[in-house]
Amino acid sequence: MMYTVIDIETTGQGNKITEIAIFKFDGEKVIDEFTSLVNPETYIPEYITALTGIDNSMVAEAPTFREIASSILEITKDCVFVAHNVNFDYNIIRNEFKAIGLEFTRKKLCTIRLSRKLIPGHRSYSLGKLCAALNIPIEGRHRARGDAQATVTLFQRIIDTDNSEKVFAEFLRRTSKEATLPPHLPSDIFNGIPNAPGVYYFKNKKGKIIYIGKAKDLKKRVLGHFYDKTDKELNLCRETADIDYELSGSELIALLMEDAGIKQHYPEYNVASKRNPRAYGIFTYQDRMGINHLAYNILKNAPSPFITFFNITDCRTYLEKICVQFELCPKYCHLQEGVQQCSHYKIHTCRGVCINKESVKNYNLRVEQAISFTSEISSNKIIKKPGRHPDEEGFVLVKNGIYLGFGFVENTEQIINTEDLEHFLIRQKDNVDIQRILKRQLITS
Template sequence: MYAILDIETTGGKYNEEGITEIAIYKYDGHQVVDQFISLINPERDIQPFVVNLTGINSNMLRNAPKFYEVAKRIVEITEDCILVAHNAQFDYRILVTEFRRLGYEFTRETLCTVELSKNLIPNQASYSLGKLVRSLGIPVTDRHRASGDALATVKLFKMLLDKDSSKQIIQESIRLNPKRQLEPRHIDIIEDLPSVTGVYYIHKADGEIIYIGKSNNIKKRINQHFTSTNHKSKKIQLHATAVTYEATGSELVALLKESEEIKRNKPIYNRALRRTIFTHALYSFVDDQNYINLKIDKVDGRKKPITTFSNRDSAKSFMTKTVEEYNLCQKLTGIYKTKSSCFKYDIKECHGACIGEETPELYNKRVESFINKNSYKNKNMVIIDKGREIDERSAIYIENGVFKGVGFFNLNYQINNIDVLESIITPMQNNRDTQHIIQNYMRKNKRLKVIQFDKKS
């Protein structure tokens, strides 16, 4: 659990500043579950430059509560939380100083979104809150007011959690949270989980991830883990003390994240070296008569496939539909083995490429159209899919045929600037598994929105 906050102060000498406004959003990693926002009477003058910056003046604070009147609420809302702030060292110092004046020792673990941003979103022109969130397409209102800045920090932190592929933030949070150290009943864990699409992480008491999975219903899937009697499930049940999750909305994003993070984190109860998730591929070659032939074969790492399949049966089923859709020849697609004409020619449904009646130029145009649709080789495009919320969409970014990563954007913020797109994207590995996942998903979901763009100069 996190307490994401922002504090406005009077300015002035170091450790003599007073708080003029505070905003705290209690955040469980997915949504805000509590909040506290208040002006505070600092009982001292406000520096003129601060008045100009924030718009908060002494008249506004005359009837505001003093710090001691809100101190109990601040302690309660931040209890068992990690404090998160943009330049956390400053906000934490101010809070500790105010509590010390009351004779109370206030101690919390902290996370700084400036430091996290420099690590997870490198090469930004500026890491000031205003400039950073603007460059990332994060909407911000009431800049330099505690509530507006704290809410922008919530949205920034949510993006940083997405980008933390190694899950260090989450693992550290579990380790530090004393309530997580108790051995909870599995029913208590399941009760707190949502029935959403995403990736889930099963942890030991020290925060270590012992299993990663993907599901369209996380609550139901974890329930299966905790009730199954197979050998692996029993081992998971023995060590599981917490389950965290990352909602994705999109099944494609969940599949890609699961594949990437199993490879990256190597959890003990996932297979150490996960087998390739596809066995067969579709290849093309040009025969002696200059016709482009298509052939299903076992995966060969030395060749570049058009697309890949989980098994031979799914490959054959796909090719049968392709022959119908593109009016291709059964013989030249390997479906009908013959030395003469194919069966479809005999029933007048093939133009005769199998016996040279249709020219290679005409036939190959249809084959090339099929290849172009089913391969993203050399393409620059963004696949748009469901987001985690109604007003959000996910973006799967491919540049020059290379999968770059995934990100989320608000529907009010149009993705038409490649530099902004690259900023919101969480970089991910491009490999044969990711190519298979993307192509397989696109085959099954023909209504996906795909935006193609010109390559950057």
């Protein structure tokens, strides 16, 4: 089998290549080499120059990636792509090819993951620290050729270990996820994640939570992070060394758990909104004919709203829902504007108040019923959801319009009233994001 051991240096932000080194290796010796500075056609930040020594003047006359693309394709043809943290180098190179309209696909091996499997017991598997522990010299650290040359020596050590042939075959299987998993994440951690609803916590090597997410299928969603090739996801995966999870039984409770976790831990890869979401309110008013209207507007322009939402779509969807449920008129619910009589494309339950077929008194009575119904379900609500296993049930509790938290109850428990439920309640804090989640539940239930 033939390998190409590769290392690149980049601009950091934007990840444009500034230097590349490729050693063609037959498992015993290097048989070819390609090394070049690369003009990234963008500015190299000072902190990158401080790390690598590569500055803008050094690459000014260097070839662009387009100019060396054919050389890279030729030397890597029919070879396994090998690198320390292979997904980082591979995806950046593949993106460079994509930018010039070319495909780049190679089998991959990661020397971090191989080292963890075949040379276990080291405190750190970063290239510098692992090479120091194994007495592998690095001439020119943080330069592509020096790091690639050290990786060749490390790769040779890996090949020479017992059982390497079997491990290589396992890692190179098409169905293997070894080349996809983050370099510092043990495969047994990922394999232990279930296909069930819940929240997951990405942790770095120090055990600090760096990202929290929720999912209907934990394993599938976590794997999705590893296939995502955006800069943010590549950086997240590069730092991930452990993953914890909690089962929720349902997507709704997972959403609530995720919000609580983010507000408790403030993970660096969870991007918090820099502004509060715009709120919309549904309110009522009476026109000159005495007909009670239901209308909506941004919250500051909605007089005495009886329910609020945090996006316009949810607001209109809920208005459509109660319009149908209480046989109200789309015209007087402001789902149609500038019409003499209603002719909504999907709501056909109006009893004719807009064409004088129904009395205003009867119509207004149903409007009042709709308002009372909304106020009641918004103020006190027990939302029942599946539990984390077949013998329990999940629930969310809202009392006097305030979210109190969620909980889980074994099916053998006798629950007669809300007070009984509160013994199983995991209390949480209410906030605007929680209200947005619960309002969306309101319109879909």
